[in-house]
Amino acid sequence: MDIKRSVLWVIFVVSLVMLFDNWQRHTGHPSMFFPSPTVQQTASPATTTPGEQTADTSAATPGAPATPGTAQVAKAERVTVKTDVFDADFSTQGATLSRLELLKEGDTKQPDMYVTLFDNTATHKYLARSGLSGGDFPNHDDIFTRVPGPTSLADGQNTLQIKFESADKGGLKLVKTYTFTRGSYLIDVDQQVVNTGTTPLKPSLYVELVRDSEPVETPRFSHTFIGPAVYTDQHHFQKMTFGDIDKGKADFATQADNGWIAMIQHYFASAWIPPQGKDRNYYVQKLDSTLYRVGAQMPLGTIAPGQTVNVDAKLFAGPVEEKMLAAIAPGLDLVKDYGWVTIIARPLFWLLEKIHSYLGNWGWSIIALTLLIKAVFFPLSAASYRSMAKMKEITPRMQALRERFKGDPQKMNSALMELYKTEKVNPLGGCLPVVIQIPVFISLYWVLLSSVEMRGAPWIGWIHDLSQQDPFYILPVLMAGSMFIQTRLNPTPPDPVQAKMMMFMPLAFSVMFFFFPAGLVLYYVVNNVLSITQQYYITRMMGQRKTKKISAPVVPPKQ
Structure with missing residues (x-):
């Protein structure tokens, strides 16, 4: 029983510490265990600024976000798209998905339960974007033109296509076609790269998720994971906190010909799923004091003049429902984060x-x-309660022995052990079943x-x-x-x-x-x-x- 009390005391003390730590986080104070992602203010690893090129353009990293207030931002327009599950906005700057509201999360529930996943406001940035790297090619900073067509999913219509085209840049043209399907949180994204020049070119296509470290609403006194993740068949699911990225401790697979990238938060996630069997390089970076990105960069090989290369990727944005996610891509259901108890939690x-x-x-x-x-x-449980009942019966005798031998711990322990033996009581009997x-x-x-x-x-x-x-x-x-x-x-x-x-x-x-x-x-x-x-x-x-x-x-x- 002493051991059981010790276990209870440990649980009690740990609970109080976690209670205090959750209260600290809830009131905006720094956590004792979870580092704040905004502590480090250093710049991210060197990236290609819009309009610049790296020395080795064939391996250029995707461009950093455009600086607000530039001429390109002023020219950008918003294209609103509505389906039965999404209310979304595209920005013609990069043909980027800049706002996405999940309508289905509120249709049969409370109206105020609609969730805005992607967003681009003064207080919150969360984007799904893509482009070409490896030269001065069309990327997420360039202005695209929307091809005329419907922007709402009509009754009886099963799919809706939204198409954007870039201008010729560096000898390449990029055409993006987003296909929405009724009832689905999965968006097909076909990216067509056309060599409009006179020389062969070797670009890379990148897809990425960009998000700030702004926390999402979670139950009080509870800590849920938020941050990027990378999955490959070889290394499986690898998630990292924004604090890990700050400290340069993000551990993930950098090369594969399979897998996906994701950004996870409580209840919801987004993920880019590149075509399987195609080589890609994964990257995770900090762009500024509060902005992070996770992406996949795919070399397209040599594209001859007049040649067109298609890359058909998929973009998921929605609730983390295990059965639905498992059917989309291998391992995608792991974005439902159970922590270290996954092996037991999933069967439950x-x-x-x-x-x-x-x-x-x-x-x-x-x-x-x-x-x-x-x-x-x-x-x-029955064995535990029987043991506790026996311990309750002999508690007065135990207390008498403690009083009798309180000056001699050795004799007291010997007397207690003799009492346990006589009464056939196991002092661990009430503890071990509970621990299991x-x-x-x-x-x-x-x-x-x-x-x-x-x-x-x-x-x-x-x-x-x-x-x-x-x-x-x-x-x-x-x-x-x-x-x-x-x-x-x-x-x-x-x-x-x-x-x-x-x-x-x-x-x-x-x-x-x-x-x-x-x-x-x-x-x-x-x-x-x-x-x-x-x-x-x-x-x-x-x-x-x-x-x-x-x-x-x-x-x-x-x-």
Whole structure:
């Protein structure tokens, strides 16, 4: 039991530290564990400024963003495109996707739940762009011309094409065709490179995502990943924080003929998926104090005069729904970030999704999954509660031994061990089953925190969105009450100070649960209620057996 209390104390102290750290981040102060991405103000690695060329133009890095206020920016126009899932803006400067609002995220939910993923304002920059490098060729700083055509997906129409053409520059012309498909978050981007000159040229095509370090809204006292990622078949999923990039510690595959790049945030992501089997160089850079980019650069080989080369890439921008992402590209479902518990969290979400396919309500699905997990761990929990019940019975005798031998720790430990042996009590019996279950509980926490399916999903009555905190704090109050009851059911610590702290723990933990998403709190409330029921039943059964054993008549020996 001493070991179990030690484990509880460690969890309690760590929780308090994390609570304080999350409060620091929430109030705008620096974190003790997660470095601020804006600390370092140094310039990014050397890049090609618009209008300049590197010494070796065949390996030129894509150009840096144009400086606001230049003549090209003034000429840029906005082209608004609407489909059933997107409300988007293209800038004719670079034919860049400069704003993208996800309409489907709010159509059957609250109207204020529309999400603007790409954006280009004074306070937030997040772009999907592309161009040619390796010379003074058309890139994302140049003005493109939109080819006339519809800009809205009409009723009964399945696809919509938006086409842009650059002027001849350096002997090359770049034509971009964006194809939107009804009901899909995946955009086909065909980029046609035409040699309009008289000499062979060797350009490279790049696709990149550019984003500032502005944080997105997440549940309070919770930390979710935000930053770029690179995936290849050989090195698999490699994500990096903006702080890693600041410090030059970004670790990722730089060359491959497969894979994709992504920019990840809570619930949503964007990704460029170049054609598989085509060589590309991956790069991750810091452009200025708050602006970062991740990209893929693909050499196109030698293009003869009059020759045309097509590169058909795909651009994803939408919610991180595992099944949908897995069908788009290998490993793309990994942008749903479970952290180090992925190996357990992914099967748990699969099971939760299966349950939801039958129940049709995520709240009831969470309850059903909690019941199922409790059933699987019933033998372990039962062993733990039996051990705790035995420890509770001998607690007065343990306290008496501590008082008797308080001046001699060696004799006290010897006496306690003898008591455990006599009563057949394992002091680790109540601790180990709990420790074994902890990874599963943590994994389920990340499943509920990371699943965009919870966003806008109602349960019953007052719970209209499982991803938001309980508006009336009913679930957090139930959580605090259930934790208090559990504390009362456990053996009382012999130390009065420890006993008071154990009673204080439910209140301390409840502070966090008042700000947690309702889906998370629902899981913990149900889990606690089931634990209380199980513990009460086992303790009562053991008490009844003990009473029967004491009251049983003594049979005299045969004469």
